[in-house]
């Protein structure tokens with residue numbers, strides 16, 4: 012099982028600033044095909060998530076370009092299965108989250124990452140004491 016931190020859900024801040032500023036102008040968002048997701052849903056559940064009609068398209072909860080440029084998600088994170096649903100053509104748009112839902116999701120992820128950072132096995136005590144008040148009293 013891959014940890015949340017290993018998934019690197021967010022772009023580094025400096026890269027996100029560049030994407031926000033230039034992605035549209037210089038066409039920096041690559042077209043990514045949801046081949047893996049398509050194969051998965053065909054095998055697992057080849058019906059529309061909403062109307063149970065035939066599966067025609069892979070829909071994305073967080074649209075790729077918006078997710079990268081506007082919200083700072085890592086492109087690789089958005090092409091993963093969790094972000095997809097099987098739909099028919101006419102219900103594709105129903106899968107898309109509203110901006111405030113994306114914002115809440117992002118906030119929750121950041122909190123989980125912070126927690127993982129503080130509890131993670133790669134962090135020594137130098138960090139665990141830094142964030143939790145004064146160091147232990149050594150006079151005793």
Ligand SMILES: [Zn+2]
Pocket residue numbers: 059060061062063064098099100101102
């Ligand atoms: Zn449908």
